[in-house]
Amino acid sequence: MGPESHVLAPELQVSHWLNCPQPLSLAELRGKVVVIEAFQMLCPGCVSHGLPQAQRVAESFSSNDVVVLGLHTVFEHHAVQGTREALAAFLHEYRIGFPVGIDEPSANDRLPKTMAAYELQGTPSVILVDRAGRLRSRTFGRPADLALGAEIMSLVVETGAGAFEQPAAGDEIAETGACNADGCPL
Amino acid sequence: MGPESHVLAPELQVSHWLNCPQPLSLAELRGKVVVIEAFQMLCPGCVSHGLPQAQRVAESFSSNDVVVLGLHTVFEHHAVQGTREALAAFLHEYRIGFPVGIDEPSANDRLPKTMAAYELQGTPSVILVDRAGRLRSRTFGRPADLALGAEIMSLVVETGAGAFEQPAAGDEIAETGACNADGCPL
Amino acid sequence: MGPESHVLAPELQVSHWLNCPQPLSLAELRGKVVVIEAFQMLCPGCVSHGLPQAQRVAESFSSNDVVVLGLHTVFEHHAVQGTREALAAFLHEYRIGFPVGIDEPSANDRLPKTMAAYELQGTPSVILVDRAGRLRSRTFGRPADLALGAEIMSLVVETGAGAFEQPAAGDEIAETGACNADGCPL
């Protein structure tokens, strides 16, 4: 099966952007590899692992090739971590400089819209979108730096269409519905 | 100079207690060494260093000898980390089981009342109170486990009055008014 | 049972001292707490945990109260780690500045003499000797800094005879006869 069988990554549905003067879209980032770090500010695995890793990615690759975005996908404790002010204070204290979008809450569901569209398993999750805007992988938990660096580079060097690969299955979740050392599963 | 020259530790001024069925006071903890971890939930040094260290202290010493308390001393971002609900969600996600008091906000000052009474330099800070209720040290920043374990034990083994010692001066602060790797100075 | 029931720590049997102009003995160190780090230069747990911890102990306590010694207790790979030259190169590269004695090999036994006399379980092991020269604890594996700092301080503050305590049982050993993450059991 050829690379044309990859689906386009669902467009981001963001209610507000921080660290960014104007709204971003995957459509306008076409041509670059996009690394999306889905997180919650009260998720311990996001704070200790996911976000520092995303910062290392942003420092390791040229911004001509790779764009790093945060996506605040609140699916629990909405009242206390769901506000723009809370997130802004968090980003300030943790020195996170890349653009972060607040995933748009859905009316009837606890899952925000982008998180639901990507069928993420929890936070932290890393989403990779190739230069052609196609969804290439979604990894829940703690991918190793070596593997993530390799995976991103495999997309950076693609000139045409990449080979088809199933989205990564992610780490096994020991406990459902509560944050653990790996992250916060749904 | 004898131990009688130590001042009594100021009583805790707490608006609400979490992880604790009823209010606590230093007066009723007389007879035990009290270790108070002053923190803010959005302070990176508190999350990565201070609170895990306080958890290790709670696990390393007998509760017959040493009581570990958290004190949420909000002096910035009041709107987003100052609520009981935000703190409760944080303690839940970070699996913090010892009692935590919310330092009572003061009317005219950005510093909460207990933090002001102890003249803390910022968060995280560790306060040590001896069995006789006297203030023995206040350390801002990241004390090493070896030194903290030794300091606590020196209070545990005191039977009578301890020797006078100046409160620890704390680490040097590189930057005033913003959180850094060591913590959040005032 | 009173402190007089503690046995005197067996005297060190050392074939050669490094980082030290003349031979040391426990007898002449009477009056100070002695922390002995038993290690082998090819033991991974000694290199990553035991020796750095001993260095932190040496830095954390006053040399008026606490003396840190290394003891090279070779019980495997004698040919390659048993020479004075190999150990000297190792201490130089790892920047270990405290005195280190080479435990005297025994004629008929693979265990060196001091290690046998202390009935150590393997390397790394930390031995604590009190100011009166009595053996107070032997811990195999990776004691936490908080606990070790507390234990050392409990000996530092002793003025008279300390209370009797059984030597620490040490960590459980998963595998016999091969080095693992914790150290090298016998």
Next chain:
Amino acid sequence: MGPESHVLAPELQVSHWLNCPQPLSLAELRGKVVVIEAFQMLCPGCVSHGLPQAQRVAESFSSNDVVVLGLHTVFEHHAVQGTREALAAFLHEYRIGFPVGIDEPSANDRLPKTMAAYELQGTPSVILVDRAGRLRSRTFGRPADLALGAEIMSLVVETGAGAFEQPAAGDEIAETGACNADGCPL
């Protein structure tokens, strides 16, 4: 300038191979990316960083694409770390399973032959050789996992000739002639 401008990697000059039934050569590994970890068993930066990283590389990439080799490039303490027996004991204790060659000592020079041919700056160093046998980079010190993973992958995905790139300059060395936290410079 095209990839044909890359020089062929100098052939390995090895006096003895461990973890390997028969001698290896770059010539026979043509078709695969070769990652060579140059180390010394008494180099602290090699033990704490370089060798564990090489082990992670071996686990992260398919052996169909990437071969990891160790190269014991002894340039100091020859007497104590230069023997086959010492290295064998070290590899056993540190659970290093990939093939390791002992870089052949030179008659008149302190530098072993392969290390001299590659003009390495010290240990640890990582050498990358592409599928066509060309030398692509030499990095002294502590490359980040993200960057190393990306660099290896960029060679894995090459089908034809890769683009020319200057060998990495490596980290700055603070001190000449003595091991420091980064490694052992020449």
